[in-house]
Amino acid sequence: MTSTPLVVLENVNKHFGDLHVLRDIDLTVNSGEVVVVIGPSGSGKSTLCRTINRLETIDSGTITLDGQPLPAEGRGLAKLRSDVGMVFQSFNLFAHKTVLQNVTLGPLKVLRQSKSEAEARGMELLDRVRIGNQAHKYPAQLSGGQQQRVAIARALAMNPKVILFDEPTSALDPEMVQEVLDVMTDLASEGMTMVVVTHEMGFARRAANRVVFMADGQIVEENTPDEFFTSPRSERAKDFLSKILTH
Ligand SMILES: Nc1ncnc2c1ncn2[C@@H]1O[C@H](COP(=O)(O)OP(=O)(O)OP(=O)(O)O)[C@@H](O)[C@H]1O
């Protein structure tokens, strides 16, 4: 594996009013790396993700993508949003557009691809997430797991440098979780750079290069999945793992 830093956060701080939600965050995500972020509710995992594509601003510190500081506005910000894909718990698909139209919208409007180019690539990506046969349906006609795979194809269509996943399987019925994790595992093994907030510890063990454990806005522990799950160092991590692994 290469170790070219792709996303670098240095000394990042963020407040919501009096709440210090990100505290001195230092995190480097290398190109091709899969970093799984775990931690208790309210620890700042979503906020961390959202700062990386500037859905949230930061108060101090620096974030760079490919060596460049995150652009604040304008064309640079639009480019950032295509370089940093995001997949949320709620799929956020356009209800009145077909699956294929959902996937081609960004490439047509932002990347200025031709319709034929965007559709060919869209179909290729829908096949890749194993849903090509649903291309002409509307989101409401699909299961949650299928909709989330559309959301992943939509992110991929922008040719992102990194994709952030914020609890992508948390809203799914249990029987649909695996099909989404399988697609994510494929992406990981194909070398996609991924930051994944998840409670799916099986996925973390299988696909992560590194686990980052957050609590109270801080990165408390960072380790390989093997080390983290078998011998967590901090009391916070031990406590967290005992709760999630036994329920
Ligand atoms: N827009 C906001 N305004 C004010 N407070 C916020 C805002 N967004 C998040 N917070 C607060 O910041 C803290 C961190 O929230 P965040 O959503 O990042 O946590 P999380 O680790 O993703 O939690 P969960 O596991 O529940 O998704 C929480 O206390 C939350 O209530």
Ligand SMILES: [Mg+2]
């Ligand atoms: Mg969250």
